[in-house]
Amino acid sequence: MSLMDSTMLPLATPAPDFELPDTVSGATLSFDDVAGEYATVVMFLCNHCPYVIHIADELACVAAHYRKRGVGFVAISANDVAERPEDGPTAMADFAREHNFGFAYLYDESQAIARAYNAACTPDLFVFDARRLCAYRGQFDDARPGNDIPVTGADLRAALDFLILGRVPPPNDQKPAQGCSIKWKA
Numbered sequence: 001m002s003l004m005d006s007t008m009l010p011l012a013t014p015a016p017d018f019e020l021p022d023t024v025s026g027a028t029l030s031f032d033d034v035a036g037e038y039a040t041v042v043m044f045l046c047n048h049c050p051y052v053i054h055i056a057d058e059l060a061c062v063a064a065h066y067r068k069r070g071v072g073f074v075a076i077s078a079n080d081v082a083e084r085p086e087d088g089p090t091a092m093a094d095f096a097r098e099h100n101f102g103f104a105y106l107y108d109e110s111q112a113i114a115r116a117y118n119a120a121c122t123p124d125l126f127v128f129d130a131r132r133l134c135a136y137r138g139q140f141d142d143a144r145p146g147n148d149i150p151v152t153g154a155d156l157r158a159a160l161d162f163l164i165l166g167r168v169p170p171p172n173d174q175k176p177a178q179g180c181s182i183k184w185k186a
Contacts, residue, residue: 006177015132016116020106023092036072039163044124051179056099062153073103078114079183121179
């Protein structure tokens, strides 16, 4: 397993829009379709990455809790399926069901959206405030496969709590996400 850090999109960057197919429902969804009242979490994930697998169940719990509080969630996979066939749309839908994702899991076949977000790894998390400006980007929490730190979503939870209260998450508390590199097309 090769560990890579996220690139940390500059804070206050406007959320790039998208129109991508949801692998579970079959609907084409945009940022507007998934946006929350107080914040929107855009996550770059994939099925095979041990870092994603490590947090997937708790990620679903965090999303379920915060969706009730006005936060929108969406996951996007942009991996090249020629290199990683297990990250294709059918497997994505299965992965979403297996981990009880209550949010859309979109397929970015062209990889244009991943590039627009400057996504680098999986998981790579971006949180946008009600004005759709980047307020948090970074890790879910300090847990990694094999480090014996419990998976809690503490970093993401803290950022969302700030935004729900109308406050800005402290920039100095934001650590890069770490995970597998996105598998870019040649």
